[in-house]
Amino acid sequence: MAGKPRHEQVLLLGETPGQLIEHAGFPELELAIKASVISKACFDHGIATSMLKRLPDIVNNPKSIFKSANVHQVESVVVLTLEIKNQSPIIIPVKKQQQVGRGNHFNLITSVYAKEGPDPQKKWKSQGLLLWE
Secondary structure (H helix, E strand, O other): OOOOOHOOOOOEEEEHHHHHHHHOOOOOEEEEEEHHHHHHHHHHOOOOOHHHOOHHHHOOOOOEEEEEEOOOOOOOOEEEEEEOOOOEEEEEEEEEEOOOOOOEEEEEEEEOOOOOOHHHHHHHHHHHOEEEO
């Protein structure tokens, strides 16, 4: 990361999970997260650093995967994890084939946060957003 602007710093998390490739049409690129997303997850969303360190395992073992409910986010999916924070499920939006700066393309985690309110799983399933369970 030496010499790169902060907004271009990425942490590589390994290969993109098979469920994202097989059920969500993601390309076989490296899974990554920007340093700014890690900072926001930790400081703004209160996600423990111990959980952030386990992100590769968490994303590789999802509870389910949904299409984004936002019609403008067709390149994104939402990974519903088995992790819980304050009785709310942790979700991880992932965007396919994103270029970071002038560098490589990655399948990019764009956020990590607890989805507060009622469990979104039932609503998202009824909207036909379920890709994998």
